[in-house]
Amino acid sequence: MNRYDYNSASELIKILKKHNASFPEFILERESKLFGADKNQIQAKLKNYIKTMRDSINAGLKKRMESVCLDNEAKKLLKNKLRIINALEYEILYSAISVSEYNCSMGKIVACPTAGSCGILPAVIIPVSKKYKFDDGLLIKALLIAGEIGRIVASTVSISGARGGCMAECGTASAMTAGAVAYLFGGSTEQIFNAATLSLKNNLGLTCDPVAGLVEVPCVKRNGFKALEALAAAQMSLAGINSAIPFDEVVQTMKEVADNMPDIYKETSEGGLAIAESGLAYKKKMS
Amino acid sequence: MSNYRFDSILDIIGPEMIGPSSSHTAGAVRIGLACKSILNDKLLSVRIRLYNSFAETGSGHGTRKALLAGLMGFSKADKRIKNAEQIFKLKKIKYSIEKIYKPNNYPPNTAVINMSSKKWDIEVIGESIGGGLIRIKEIDGFAVNITGDNETLIITHKDRIGILSEILNVLSLYKLNIVTINSVRHNKLDDIKTIITFDNFINPRMRSILTSIQDVVRTRIIHKIQEKWQ
Numbered sequence: 001m002n003r004y005d006y007n008s009a010s011e012l013i014k015i016l017k018k019h020n021a022s023f024p025e026f027i028l029e030r031e032s033k034l035f036g037a038d039k040n041q042i043q044a045k046l047k048n049y050i051k052t053m054r055d056s057i058n059a060g061l062k063k064r065m066e067s068v069c070l071d072n073e074a075k076k077l078l079k080n081k082l083r084i085i086n087a088l089e090y091e092i093l094y095s096a097i098s099v100s101e102y103n104c105s106m107g108k109i110v111a112c113p114t115a116g117s118c119g120i121l122p123a124v125i126i127p128v129s130k131k132y133k134f135d136d137g138l139l140i141k142a143l144l145i146a147g148e149i150g151r152i153v154a155s156t157v158s159i160s161g162a163r164g165g166c167m168a169e170c171g172t173a174s175a176m177t178a179g180a181v182a183y184l185f186g187g188s189t190e191q192i193f194n195a196a197t198l199s200l201k202n203n204l205g206l207t208c209d210p211v212a213g214l215v216e217v218p219c220v221k222r223n224g225f226k227a228l229e230a231l232a233a234a235q236m237s238l239a240g241i242n243s244a245i246p247f248d249e250v251v252q253t254m255k256e257v258a259d260n261m262p263d264i265y266k267e268t269s270e271g272g273l274a275i276a277e278s279g280l281a282y283k284k285k286m287s
Numbered sequence: 288m289s290n291y292r293f294d295s296i297l298d299i300i301g302p303e304m305i306g307p308s309s310s311h312t313a314g315a316v317r318i319g320l321a322c323k324s325i326l327n328d329k330l331l332s333v334r335i336r337l338y339n340s341f342a343e344t345g346s347g348h349g350t351r352k353a354l355l356a357g358l359m360g361f362s363k364a365d366k367r368i369k370n371a372e373q374i375f376k377l378k379k380i381k382y383s384i385e386k387i388y389k390p391n392n393y394p395p396n397t398a399v400i401n402m403s404s405k406k407w408d409i410e411v412i413g414e415s416i417g418g419g420l421i422r423i424k425e426i427d428g429f430a431v432n433i434t435g436d437n438e439t440l441i442i443t444h445k446d447r448i449g450i451l452s453e454i455l456n457v458l459s460l461y462k463l464n465i466v467t468i469n470s471v472r473h474n475k476l477d478d479i480k481t482i483i484t485f486d487n488f489i490n491p492r493m494r495s496i497l498t499s500i501q502d503v504v505r506t507r508i509i510h511k512i513q514e515k516w517q
Contacts, residue, residue: 027296034295045297052303103306106349106369113299113418114309121300147296154293160310160417162340162395168417176299213344215307266395268343286347 004030007155009193009247012148016189023189024141027148046140049110053122056109057095060102067104069217069282074098088131089228096123096227100220113150113159116166116215117173119223121146124177124230125184134184145183146176149196157255161208161267164258170219170226171203171254177230182237195237197247199230204250204257207265209272212283218273293418302419304363310396311341311348314415316368317512318398319357321423321435322411324509328404330358332381338397341415342386351384354398363419397424423509429471429480435512437466437484440493445502446472446479453500454481461496463487478504 003019006012016026032039065072077094085093100119103109112121129139150159153172158164175196182195203226211217243250264271273279293299304313323330335354337345345351349368356371359378367374375382391397396415401408412425423433426441433439444450451470458465464486472479489508497506 031295031297042297046300049301049303106305106307106312108303108364108366109306110301110303111309111313111419112301115304115306115312116308118306143300144296147300150299151293151296154299154418158417159299160395162310163417210344210347212347214347216347267340268395270343 004033007152008251009152012152013189013193023148023183023192024144027144031144043140046143047136049143050126050136050139052108052110053099054126056099056102056107056118057122057126058098059107060098060100061094063102063105063107065101065105067216068285069211069214070101070104070220072101073220074101085228088127089231091127092123092227092231093224095127096120096223097220099123100215100223104214104216104220112146112176113154113172114161114169116161116219117169117223117226119220120170120173120226120230121177121180123223123227125180128181128184132184138184142180142184145192146180149179149193150176153200153251153254156251157258163266164254165206165261165265165267166208166219166222167203167206167254168258169208170222171200171206174203174226174230174233175200177227178233178237181231181234185234185238187234187238191237193247194243195234197243197245197250198233198236198241200247200254201243201245201250202229202233204254205261207261207272208267209265209274210267210269211274211276211279212286213269213274217279217282298418298420302363304419305349305366305368308344308348308350309419310415310417311345311350312353312368313363313419314396314417314421315341315345315350315353315398316357316361316363316365317419317421317435318400318413318415318423319354320360320362320512321357321413321421321433321509322400322402323358323360324512325411325423325426325507326402326404326407326409327507328406330380330402330404332403333358333383334401335382335384336399337384337386338391338393338399340395341398342388345386350398354384354400355382358402428473431482433484433509437486438489438511439509440481440483440485440489440497441507441509442481442483442497442503443478443505443507444481444500445504446475447502450500450502451481454497454503457497457500458483461490461493463489463493 074097096119109118178195178199179192352371356368466484470481
């Protein structure tokens with residue numbers, strides 16, 4: 001059997017053990033075989049993504065955004081002096097909102113896994129790597145891991161809000177980010193997937209009900225929340241807190257929830273916040 | 288529910304794209320690019336019908352601009368996407384975009400695109416499946432499955448014994464490595480469409496070479512949209 005032919009965390013963990021392989025190295029090898037490309041070409045591409053991620057955080061903080069529903073929220077955080085959470089968490093929060101706002105104004109971002117959820121992964125790994133002096137080489141490995149977590153979810157359920165609600169987009173992004181952070185701080189493969197599980201489990205049933213059909217409300221602020229959620233999940237996992245339900249079962253549950261979720265919560269803007277009185281008022285204002 | 292296989296982490300991390308939505312913006316650009324490649328001629332006019340979530344939330348996500356941008360050959364990271372409608376008008380290409388709300392069996396993000404050039408009128412049905420990935424489902428009423436990740440040949444030919452082996456002979460002569468092959472026809476009177484996908488680049492010359500085979504009516508080349516790792 002082809003050793004890359006698996007679609008669950010438990011199979012992957014077994015394969016890694018059997019071949020005594022490192023998680024990111026194994027994924028890098030598969031990608032290079034898949035595209036018939038050199039490993040360094042794949043790494044260069046990911047390195048380029050890291051640069052675009054950094055740029056999008058900064059660009060979002062500079063750009064003035066024109067929107068009916070949003071009012072340059074990242075800048076408000078940046079200017080504010082009161083810090084309830086610590087400096088790193090604060091930077092993560094405004095970075096996530098910044099990337100997300102930049103995305104809304106048709107700026108260039110890296111989808112991870114989608115554009116609506118593009119603020120979460122960069123907002124965590126970029127500030128964390130700055131503070132803890134992780135180099136780009138390590139960040140590339142973290143991206144390989146985040147990508148693999150997302151790939152397993154996408155192959156079993158979906159990463160599209162139109163198919164699985166926001167749980168498929170921000171939920172997957174949060175799980176990917178939690179896994180990446182667990183890796184950056186030396187977590188084992190089990191701890192990486194456990195961190196992803198804790199995040200994903202916290203997102204089951206999350207609706208995609210964007211006001212006026214825009215990736216703005218509740219998406220932009222949700223990116224901020226989810227970035228901090230991912231950080232918390234990694235922290236829990238590395239402290240030895242295990243999810244009672246393992247990753248593959250949570251992914252299966254996610255599929256069941258997605259299958260049973262009414263269409264009005266799948267990016268159609270026919271339910272939820274989109275049809276709240278104020279949601280409809282915003283829609284009217286825009287048309 | 289997930290009928291799609293995601294093979295690569297680059298389907299998840301990336302693409303680099305202009306926001307705000309991977310399925311409504313980046314996916315829509317790719318549908319446009321695939322259409323451009325299918326038409327392979329100077330576009331004179333286009334009618335676009337948006338269904339389901341494309342209709343519901345498309346305008347706020349720049350789906351209109353993105354489809355037009357793709358039809359002009361812009362990539363999903365091209366800053367000109369923002370001004371695609373103006374550029375389209377400058378090029379004097381006629382276009383109409385309608386949102387269709389009546390019940391249908393199409394997947395969530397579907398566009399039905401009718402393109403006209405001097406020589407052709409073609410109808411394409413495309414679906415954006417999330418994360419910027421797409422699927423062309425139908426060309427002129429024929430079911431296809433084009434993701435833009437492979438090179439594709441669509442050969443329209445008469446129903447004649449041995450014609451397929453003549454086509455395959457030519458393909459092997461030019462060292463084209465086949466990934467999938469599928470022949471479809473609606474009824475006995477219709478021509479057959481044989482759809483073949485490849486890993487390697489198809490030289491545009493192949494069009495005339497294949498069309499010179501007896502009973503081949505038409506050959507279309509649909510190029511791969513882009514290299515994921517470039």
